[in-house]
Amino acid sequence: MSALLSLAARSAWNRRFVLSLVVFSIALSTFLLLGIERIRSDVRENFAQSVSGTDLIVGARTGSVQLLLYSVFRIGGATNNIRWSSVQTIAKNRAVAWVVPISLGDSHRGFPVVATSLDYFDHFQYGDHQALSLAQGKRFAGVFDTVIGSEVAAKLGYRLGDHIVLSHGDGAFAANEHADKPFTVVGVLAPTGTPVDRSVHISLEAMEGIHLDWIAGAPIPGTAIPADQVAKYDLTPRNVTAALVGLKSRAAVFAVQRYVSEFEGEPLMAVLPGVALDELWDVVGIGERALLAMSALVSIVSLAGLVAVIMAGLNERRRELAILRAVGAGPRQVLVLLALEGALVTLNGVLLGFLASVIAISLLGGWSASHFGIALHLHAPDSAELLLLAGLLAGGWLASLVPGFRAYRLSLVDGLSPRI
Numbered sequence: 001m002s003a004l005l006s007l008a009a010r011s012a013w014n015r016r017f018v019l020s021l022v023v024f025s026i027a028l029s030t031f032l033l034l035g036i037e038r039i040r041s042d043v044r045e046n047f048a049q050s051v052s053g054t055d056l057i058v059g060a061r062t063g064s065v066q067l068l069l070y071s072v073f074r075i076g077g078a079t080n081n082i083r084w085s086s087v088q089t090i091a092k093n094r095a096v097a098w099v100v101p102i103s104l105g106d107s108h109r110g111f112p113v114v115a116t117s118l119d120y121f122d123h124f125q126y127g128d129h130q131a132l133s134l135a136q137g138k139r140f141a142g143v144f145d146t147v148i149g150s151e152v153a154a155k156l157g158y159r160l161g162d163h164i165v166l167s168h169g170d171g172a173f174a175a176n177e178h179a180d181k182p183f184t185v186v187g188v189l190a191p192t193g194t195p196v197d198r199s200v201h202i203s204l205e206a207m208e209g210i211h212l213d214w215i216a217g218a219p220i221p222g223t224a225i226p227a228d229q230v231a232k233y234d235l236t237p238r239n240v241t242a243a244l245v246g247l248k249s250r251a252a253v254f255a256v257q258r259y260v261s262e263f264e265g266e267p268l269m270a271v272l273p274g275v276a277l278d279e280l281w282d283v284v285g286i287g288e289r290a291l292l293a294m295s296a297l298v299s300i301v302s303l304a305g306l307v308a309v310i311m312a313g314l315n316e317r318r319r320e321l322a323i324l325r326a327v328g329a330g331p332r333q334v335l336v337l338l339a340l341e342g343a344l345v346t347l348n349g350v351l352l353g354f355l356a357s358v359i360a361i362s363l364l365g366g367w368s369a370s371h372f373g374i375a376l377h378l379h380a381p382d383s384a385e386l387l388l389l390a391g392l393l394a395g396g397w398l399a400s401l402v403p404g405f406r407a408y409r410l411s412l413v414d415g416l417s418p419r420i
Contacts, residue, residue: 053124162184
């Protein structure tokens, strides 16, 4: 066997240029398979951590996925708001450590406006319990200060000190703009790869202030309160859209969830973000299976290329194989020789692809986390990745048996007297 292995290695080296292309093709398919598998697992993990460190999300009674969509992803709208007094009551529960209220509904040039408290910057976390950080400036302090996400700043070209105008609702009509109460950009958040990057953050008092002269979603005719007069009014919020809740102990999560669902003041519900995210992933996760299927097709094409290259060169190697038969090599040994050659080519391609995936993850992991919110972790191959590698090696070996059986059937006479 060692002699056949040495002979297979030398034969492959003699045709190294052609086989190097096959090795590169297999390496590319391995890289794609491992890369997509790693991205698939890490995307799911990061998706499940779009909001981390939050034990419950409280809102008006609706579907758990719908509550998650508008409170975390800023998609859709709430069926109803919750009273500010209810938020304060929940915050006084002895099991609750902190509460971050969120008020939604306005926008700025297509980006959602999030009204919240300063606790938002202290307690909101994403990914692997990463806290929000400011790339520039400071948190909002005045009524008409705003802190914008990194994507808002990049796409609209905003800098510190710029003035922006918010719009009521989706801003489809110019009449819905709060043009008389402009905001000043005082801070820009560092990229997170989450909906935070696409949000404009203001205070809860600011949300009340810009709607002092509005009622039922429209300006009150003949009433206009200037921006410099807003501070004279009581800006305590009356309602908010939802609230993020952190507990002193996770052991109390179901007790607090039941407490919220049985709340006497108004109909409320509390959802566990992780459970709701898993439900949402079951709906949107079909894309990962499509990507995995595409990478599998790439692997099949690469292995088909391996078969094609060995088969194409087989006719030119008839004399070589006939000489091996003439010096005593049996048909089975010829079959083993070609099988070993295909296995060597596949092994080198798989190892090269694995090494490339390790280098790519180590170099791009941090960049991917900051720009796309996908933290790629470098770790030993898990069971799924080992299964993929084993499948590629087995597939390459089985593919090499096709030309091996062809060579097995070549006769000694046919090798020494090839057809013209």
